[in-house]
Ligand SMILES: [Zn+2]
């Protein structure tokens with residue numbers, strides 16, 4: 296039998312992280328470690344393959360905390376700074392390999408990364424110890440080791456943004472969309488077959504480019520999601536109030552690991 300996959304929330308926070316600099320609200324000053332949120336990122340480890348989704352400004356701290364030593368590829372949801380600003384730390388995953396590290400993103404996302412970190416994409420650059428990227432534009436489904444990745448487009452601000460369905464060796468699948476205002480109808484049938492959904496659930500109050508807790512729960516219900524975790528959480532969310540969410544709906548927290 297195939298070994299199970301471990302899926303770890305490296306971070307589940309919105310772009311500011313929680314606590315927010317200079318904020319003295321009850322969540323930012325909370326003693327509950329589950330109310331401390333680094334920027335959103337996910338790490339997936341099967342028996343033979345490891346995958347990182349997004350590389351935000353907290354990547355270094357997250358990798359040290361979770362003792363991550365490798366990634367066979369990095370997938371980017373989109374080019375916003377809270378998902379890309381830690382790209383330079385991806386260098387650590389280039390040191391133990393001969394080939395360049397596959398970096399997956401939309402054309403827009405790759406353009407942003409290439410303008411921020413040109414040396415990483417320059418095959419002439421000697422790059423001693425720096426990121427050596429192999430840019431892979433996301434167009435359709437692809438495979439990394441024993442994981443099949445099915446990208447889907449989501450609505451989020453004015454920037455092209457992807458969610459990912461991961462088909463795992465166990466036969467189970469997971470859908471991840473950390474920055475999303477709405478899921479285009481075309482993607483509904485793809486996502487309705489997943490075992491776990493991880494959706495943007497920023498806060499309670501309406502937001503122009505993120506789903507509220509209620510919107511995320513409604514979407515999960517419309518897909519008949521067996522289990523849903525909300526991520527990209529702001530300082531409006533108190534983890535202690537998770538009990539108020541509907542059955543099988545959860546708030547993520549940093550370090551939470553799911554086995555699938
Ligand atoms: Zn974000």
Ligand SMILES: [Zn+2]
Pocket residue numbers: 314315318319320321322323324530
């Ligand atoms: Zn606060």
Ligand SMILES: [Zn+2]
Pocket residue numbers: 373375451474
């Ligand atoms: Zn974003």
